[in-house]
Amino acid sequence: MEYKGYSSYRQDLLDGTTSVVRVVEELLARIDQQSDLNCFLEVFAPDARARATVIDKKIERGNAGKLAGMVIALKDNLCYQDHKLSASSKILEGFQSLFSATAVQRLLDEDAILIGRTNCDEFAMGSSNEFSAFGPVLNPLDKTRVPGGSSGGSAAAVAAGLCHVALGSDTGGSIRQPASFTGTWGLKPTYGRVSRHGLIAYASSFDQIGPFTQNAEDAARVMEVISGSDAFDSTCSEREVQVFSDEYLDYDRSKPKRFAVLDSVLQHPGLQKEVRETYAQLIDGLREKGHQVDTVEFPYLDELVPIYYLLTTAEASSNLARFDGVHYGYRAEDTQELEEIHKRSRTEGFGPEVKRRIMMGTFVLSAGYYDAYYGKAQKARRMVRDHTEKLLENYDFLLTPTSPHEAFPIGRESSDPTVMYLEDIFTVLANITGLPALSIPFGRGASGLPLGMQLTTSAWQEGNLLGMAEQFKELRDVPKT
DSSP states (O other): OOOOOHHHHHHHHHHTSSOHHHHHHHHHHHHHHTGGGOOEEEEOHHHHHHHHHHHHHHHHHTOOOTTTTOEEEEETTBOOTTSBOOTTOGGGTTOBOSSOOHHHHHHHHTTOEEEEEEOOSGGGOOSSSOOOTTOOOOBTTBTTBOOOSSSHHHHHHHHTTSSSEEEEEESSSTTHHHHHHHTOEEEEOOTTSBOOTTBOOSSTTTOEEEEEESSHHHHHHHHHHHBSOOTTOTTSOOSOOOOHHHHHHHOOOSSOOEEEEEHHHHTOTTOOHHHHHHHHHHHHHHHHTTOEEEEEOOTTHHHHHHHHHHHHHHHHHHHGGGOSSSSSSOOOSSOOSHHHHHHHHHHHHSOHHHHHHHHHHHHHHSTTTIIIIIIHHHHHHHHHHHHHHHHHHHOSEEEEESSSSSOOBTTSSTTOHHHHHGGGTTTHHHHHHTOOEEEEEEEEOTTSOEEEEEEEOSTTOHHHHHHHHHTTHHHHTOOOO
């Protein structure tokens, strides 16, 4: 049965046209048929079947939750009580979570069904999903291509129709770039909007949990549930959570909006020809609809990736110190001394990209280099944030492509980390500033694969972001001039 969004699906459940049990069985069969995509590291089939039966009865009684029967996949860095968790790394071999992440528990409380944990780049470090200890994920639209990363398994699962929604984490673009590569919607919320409790930390001041969906409405519904204050996360905002689905539906699309286009993005030499043309088509379409679209100065584009990697690797070197071969997870064999256990377990347990970033972060924080690198990067981060927030005083949205190109072939960039790091050039701004950003499917690349356009807006305005993005549907089929 084709999934047309949660509103339609819920109505079918209420009408008796379908049942949660039937839908879960169809999705489990589809996951089995498309196992070659390597989206799932584990499928929670017994759990999903048992919950489906219970939720069908709750729907009959009229006391089902807001997301009753919505089938959701979890990125393999989100805790789910009594289930395995590995962050796609050998170093967490055999680990089972003792509790559920706050976002995960909130989904369960509203009767969503969790169908499995998805493959990702190890510890969310990567832009192609090739840095997993369990092999790469294939893009379901072209199996010779990557699905993007680090949340590639979640993006591919939604794009392949193996679940209705998937959760990912976004540290520098890890939701939005895979969404662009797979033709899905990917939302990175405002920093502090969603609790990070139960998310395995990569870079604590950058990480945010967000959804992959097939439309804006589903993103709004999921955000309503997973957002809000949490006593377990001191960085989580206590501000009241809006009814995003109402904001999305009630958004005034007739009133002209103000869009800022960054000059350095327009002139960027790395933009694929088709991306540049699609970007120009969207800008023209918005102007024809009566919106104001201005090119504005943004002098920091080339500094964004260095700022991001200096700060995130520093935080990663601290966060990943807990994986030591002693407390849990993988431990090297035939080791006696504590220092030897630490060294060999971490050497054998971590993959090459994670080790590279830990070493880089340790260097950045070391005596004699702290002020020269980490200190300067923090000051630069503040400059970028101030400049961006000033832009948003005069504009409603920043508009950029999500990625400079369509999904690239497997193996093309993984051999050169500096090339891979530049994948984040358009997405890291939202993480550096803590602002919400959304990748919207729009256009096709040279190979016919999807492209994504990105909207960024002021903090706490996710409802407006989703409401505006919905209007892009009207512009997708406008002929190129």
